[in-house]
Amino acid sequence: MSSAGPCISLLGTTAVLLEAPGAMDLPTQRRIWNLAALISGWPGVREAIPGVTNLMVTFISPPSAIGTFVDALRDAWDEAGETELVGREVEMAVTYGGELGFSLHDVAEHTGLSIDEVVARHAAPLYVVFALGSHPGYCYLGGMDPSLTVPRRRSPLQSVAGGSVSIGGSQTGVAASPGPSGWHTIGHTRWTFFDPSWPIPAALAPGDRVRFKIERVIR
Incomplete structure (x- = not known):
């Protein structure tokens, strides 16, 4: 510190x-x-x-x-000391690349890694939910491999799909709903992050753990 x-x-x-x-x-x-x-x-x-x-x-x-x-x-x-929030651990199946992961090749080119290396390094960590924000249900995840760091887009996109798995700077996260984004989208999950009908509308909370499971890679 x-x-x-x-x-x-x-x-x-x-x-x-x-x-x-x-x-x-x-x-x-x-x-x-x-x-x-x-x-x-x-x-x-x-x-x-x-x-x-x-x-x-x-x-x-x-x-x-x-x-x-x-x-x-x-x-x-x-x-202040440190509070260790240990929540539940969830697994999210992710399709990397393709129409909904359109920035995968750009991230590979920027980092000098192959497509397979980008995917493997992104899916390897057990991520921690640092905070909720941006829009309902969105989770900022800590623990991404530093080799995947990519500057945010100079011009944000008007909209990406809900479930878009993206990288912005040294962070990664998943869009809980469709909306604008200045991050680089490398994959997509069908996981549901927010539902106002649930007793607790947001599916995840700070301290929860997230592991991405490679469902398939579209090159």
């Missing part, structure tokens, strides 16, 4: 954002989970929402002394 402190910025008058220092890794994310649990019980806090190595804190009403709150938040970060 970096010795530098977190960056804390105001989001209007109703929220603040804490951005953690250091690497985008599981220990940092566990510290974010720990801080979220602590902050959720503070007076005046409506919600503490973990992101990927960041935490958004929303207020019931704006604090009368925002500077005091920010100082307390910074102190809480300094004292």
